Amino acid sequence: MTKPQLLFERKPDNFAPAPWKPMLTSKPNAKLSLEESLKVVPNEAGTPQYQHPYEHEIVRMSYPKRVFKESEPIMYQPVETTEATFVDTYEGVLEMMEELKGAKEIAIDLEHHDFRSYVGLVSLMQISTREKDWIVDTLQPWRHKLEVLNQVFTDPNVVKVFHGAYMDMVWLQRDLGLYVNGLFDTFFACEQLHYPAKSLAYLLSKFVDFDADKQYQLADWRIRPLPEEMMYYARSDTHYLLYIYDRVRNELVAASDRGDVDKDYIGRAVEKSKEQSLSRYEHPGYDEETGEGSRGWYGYIFKNSHLAFDSEQFAVFRALWKWRDNTARKEDESTNYVLSTRDITEIARINPPDAKALHSLLPLNASLARPRFNEIWEQIKETKAKGGLSLLHFFTSMAPDSVRKNGMPIAARKTTKLPDLDGEVTVSRLTRSQLFGDMPISSKWDPSTRPTETEEEFIPFPWQRFIQQGSIKGDVQHDTAxxxxxxxxxxxxxxxxxxNAEVEExxxxxxxxxxxKRKSQAIEESEPSExxxxxxxxxxxxxxxxxxxxxxxxxxxxxxxxxxxxxxxxxxxxxxxxxxxxxxxxxxKVRKAQKKQKKQDDKTKKFDAVPFDYSKATSVLHSNRESNGGQADGKGKKKVFDPYSKSADADIKGARKAPPVRGERSATFKK
Known part of the structure; x- marks a missing residue:
């Protein structure tokens, strides 16, 4: 299949310098001119970016009052009796736009393809009103002219119903130059109503009893002409969406209390939808040093930090990642089409020693990588020569508070230099602890229990204490002599x-x-037990x-x-x-000796010799005669067994037919 982007009048530029500039040539429904709206402002990460062209209008817009009121849901048109209109001409777009201007609500959905394009392609756009469905071919060479639909898309009086519009807002800006003012995202309605699921398939099953065939969700929507099954799937995404919008909006209004901020569910859904419409497209890229960015490797290795690459393996990984990104931009292919991330990880883990080994590791389906293996090898050698950190050291250097999300370093804080002190430093100590107060930390520091200088450093025995006490009493009662x-x-x-311990006063x-203790002679000689x-x-x-x-x-x-x-x-x-x-x-001991004697007697009896009785012995010379019953002619001789006696005179028979081979047991053999 020929790439559709090769025929575009405005071909995608994958090497365009940042920041990305909106492709608007006019600004319908504007309260602030286009020139005043296109200002360069820093985003959340500090990177300069053009301001949202309709930010002034979206922030100050008010939804129609009918959005906050309950109303009878309007039933969708029967699918059997209506057909979707396929729009593939600019004139058809203008005719569709005139009908859209008369609608109060429109449902919009997109089909996207991102495998054979670096940034992706909006391949189809479905638009539905209460009465009609359109399927717009967005792969036409004049696709940039669809910007004219901003006359309806930016009209705040027309409610634009999407489901899960986060990426749709970005894709419309990037490919078609379309912006949405007056968005209502049914995803946020599901969130406020606490539905068990928030997908469009769940809403279709709940309110319409329609089971969407999601096998076409990842289909190649660049196919032209579209098969009937894919047309039906694309139409079903928006054909029922306005009826679903009526149902969920009524539930939100019924459950909401507009005077209570915590219970204003419809107000919260509308505010979140408004914030969603302020999304902006940014050029994909990444920082080669830190790997941070929408196309960087930092998120991947952070999730797979168990890889534990050394410095050379990590260098190979970064070299392959850089080569893949540059090649994908040049060829306008997705990075996974050039070389999958899994293949990059495997090659880096093995760390091929030469170009031949590298070529053997490239998968057969890597049609862009295999012919360029010499180029890849040169990139790997160049990165290895520069050296670098291992994966563990890289994570250590990437402190959360030292690098911003976009890879730009934060200015280091100024540290106060302490003066150099010469000589000894005296440290003051408080007389009273701020933590323990007057309570001593240890009895060692308690002055009340601290021993005096005159006290001895040893503890006297009781008899010494008795003598000392006696000496003290003697001092009181008697004189020195x-x-x-x-x-x-x-x-x-x-x-x-x-x-004399026996005699005591x-x-x-x-x-x-x-x-x-003195022990007896018998006890000392015997072996002591436990x-x-x-x-x-x-x-x-x-x-x-x-x-x-x-x-x-x-x-x-x-x-x-x-x-x-x-x-x-x-x-x-x-x-x-x-x-x-x-x-x-x-x-x-007695029992043991008796048992031993008995065992010895039994052994002696067992091996006693028995004298041979020759009178009762059989004859050796006439043994054959006696075995034949004493008859010399051999009539009493036992007949020798012949195993072939029965088959000698019988006719030759064929082999028995073998039973058929089956999986189970064929027979049970019994005697």
Missing amino acids: AEEVNVSEQTDTVESAVG ADEEFTLRRGQ EDTDSSQYDSDEEMQEGGGVIAVEDEPSQKASRSARRKLRKAEEKKAEEERLRRQEAK
């Missing part, structure tokens, strides 16, 4: 208590004993508590007596348990 005698007597008492308040280990460990711990490990201080002799009685009782129980354990262990 008497104190020395008292301390010496108390020291002698402690030494005597250590030497009644007025003593502690007992200091050291040593380990119970013995636990009990001995417990005794050892207790002995350590009573002896040299920990000092036990007792208050009264009755406590020592009760503790001694409990200790004796526990020792008696442990002794009894130990005797029981030894008894069980001895019994176990």
Whole structure:
């Protein structure tokens, strides 16, 4: 198929410098002249762009009052008795425009093709009124003359009904120079009414009971002449749309409260439609360094950051992307037609070492890439020579607050240089914490608990504390000489208590004993079990508590007596348990010895030799005679089995016919 754009009187310029200038030659229904409207202003990203030519009119327009009132829906014309008019001449466009001027509402839809064009082509435009349908061929060489339809499209008294008009607004500006003032988008009506779906197919099914065949949605609409099925599909998009507009508008008005901003659903739908009509077309492009832009690679690698390209792979990826974009602009083809993004990613991942390897990686359907593989290879080598970051380092360098969306860097903030300080720097500390107040952060810093300089750095034992207390009492009660005698007597008492743990004075308040538990000779020789280990460990711990490990201080002799009685009782129980354990262990040894002896006896009996009885032995010399029953002529000899005896005299038979081959089990064999 020949490209239609090659026959256009105004051919698309894919290398046009930014910003894109509207192709308007006149401005119907204007309140501000065309010259005053075409001003260059920065967009949201800061890039200079021409102002929307009808922005002044759209912002200040008021929708007709009938839009905000309920009315009886006007039924659509029967499809069987009406036909759509195909408009492929400029005269036909003028005739259609005269009929459109008398309508209060018109429905509009577009069919777009973007595979064999860099920016895309509006291939068809459907327009419907309450009485008639038109299908306009927008691939004619004079397509730029369709700008004349602005007389109707920019008239605020004529409501233009679209569904999902976001891209339609941009395509009309780019290809036909058409602008819409008085838009009503039924998509926003579905949004305000909270429908479960917002597609046109859902609305057709809900209100018209019509199932749209969406297989033609992605069809090649450049075909001429259009098949009947595609004509019917194109017509159905707008034929029922005005009836759907009546239904959803009535629902919005019924559910709205015009005095309440939160419940003014019809007002919200109208305002969103007005904002939609202010959309502007921008030249497609991207920043080669950051990859940002409508045709850039930044969004793709951001979604596929798991690729983890190294510096060379990332360089190959950027080189292929740049070559593809330039080739698509030159040939006026879509980038995916030149080389798909998936193929670019695969080639970059493999990182071919030479041109031959690169050629083998190019897909067979890449009709523009395969003949130019040397050009691609030169581009790759040039990008590799420049070097660059890996994908991970690239993401690290692309901080969200350092680069704008359009790739233009933000001016860096001025940093205040601190003065150089010579010598030591003193840091002031507050006497009172602003966070904790007067509460000490740690007991170490609490002055009330801070030890004095005269206090010792160690903690005294109880007996040392007892001696110190005794010394203090002696100071109060006696003189210095008497104190020395008292301390010496108390020291002698402690030494005597250590030497003889059995004998304790009644007025003593502690007992200091050291040593380990003495075990009997039998217990030491035997292997200790878990119970013995636990009990001995417990005794050892207790002995350590009573002896040299920990000092036990007792208050009264009755406590020592009760503790001694409990200790004796526990020792008696442990002794009894130990005797029981030894008894069980001895019994176990006896049973084990008996079992071993029995096993040895059985083994001896098994291998005892039995003497051979020659009197009962069979004859070796006359063994054949005895096996024949004692008859020499062999009449009693057993007949030898012959497997071929039955088939020797029988006639030759053919093979049995094989059963037919089937998928299931053919038969079950039984004996």
